[in-house]
Amino acid sequence: MTPERRDKLIATLNRRQPDMTLITDQVHKARNTAALVRTADAVGIGEIHSVEPKEGYRFRGTTQGSDRWVKNHVYTDCEAAISSVKARGMQVYAAHFSDRAVDYRSLDYTQPCAFLMGSEKDGVSDEAAALADEHILIPMMGMVASLNVSTAAGIILIEAQNQRLQAGMYDQRRIAADVFNDTLFAWGYPDLAKYCHSNGLEYPPVNDAFELLDPAGWYEQVRLGQAPLRQW
Template sequence: MIKPMTPERYQKFRAVLDRRQPDLTVMTDQVHKNHNLSAIIRTCDAVGIADLHLTQPKEGYRGIRRRSMGSHKYVNVHHYDRVEDTAAHLKQQGFTIIAAHFSEQAIPYHEVDFTQPCALMLGAEKRGISSEAAALADRHIIIPMQGMVASYNVSVAAAVILVEAQRQRLIKGMYDRPKLSVDIYQKTLFQWGYPELARYCDERRLCYPELNDTGQLINPSLWYEKVRASHDSPIDERGH
């Protein structure tokens, strides 16, 4: 049998999804160190970001699921071959791209309005974002520095900027109401609560069984029988 969600876990998932910010995201340009990517993913989850758009680095990314300590399964990582493709996709979705980048037109990060639909662009720690990526951004921002070092580690910079974005959104009450579409909300809730069964359904292009108000499967026996009848492939005790 499929292990049901506990009421406490169901309510936790609901509370997290209620605060997700689909109009706030992060994109990277050749960030390749696993520990930095893992830390960025953890920060994304912490401030309510559901999606990270990663321009595929030439090296790195191995082991990120382990090092992000579970946050990876709660943040969707989308891969792109070129930063131009990443930017084009986000702009088509209505995002303003705000790049952490030293330039003549850069302004302090806290002067930017992060309550608008926006994507924070981050570059590799030593080189920053590429000239191509900088040209694609709508705004450039910096974190003012007071010491000898010229910049923060990229994952630290991500945390500093995203906490400011969270602060602005909290003031505006943007975490007080669900913002995800109903379809995405319900799909994600099921995937988090029943990952093995969701994977089984996805592999076979099956609709997820319905959940009741406490997160339990509605009439699972009937759903199993329909699956067996239509696919002649019974689910074993692990949901496969």
């Protein structure tokens, strides 16, 4: 890994927003999921939460590498997904048209928040809408009544990014040190990280330049069954 590559990975992690995330409620098209993941990464979201469609995914596809940078926690029901983010102190904002929906620009997204986006056909489910703290909408000035889920998410997330930029929330590292170190290793040495995960091994030590300290010695420890273990 070149120093330039290392510095780019570090800069990306330094801008991650651990108190902002995205919840997808049964989004089933691969191209929309891919777009949502890419947009999440673009605004500094490091993990999203996906509720599986009850009828299964309509199309299988790829996120074109974006999923390498964004973790996706998958749930079978919206209650579990929403409870997970609320347990971390996040307010849940559902992109959902209702009597209590407010303009998406009127809320403070510098506070811990999760954006709930609904499925392509039905939008946010009634169950998920009931669990959300607020309903938000994007004012529509034309004939169409709604936007594609990935487009709507992009508009809302860019507003959140702008608020956080103005508040200086991208100016210093906000993720925990252990998350930073583990993620940087996984990004910098993806094959080695995968091997460690598969075999329950601690990542090998690195120096301040993020270079492996003694790869030959570590591999010898692995061969002898003496390498430090870790429950992933």
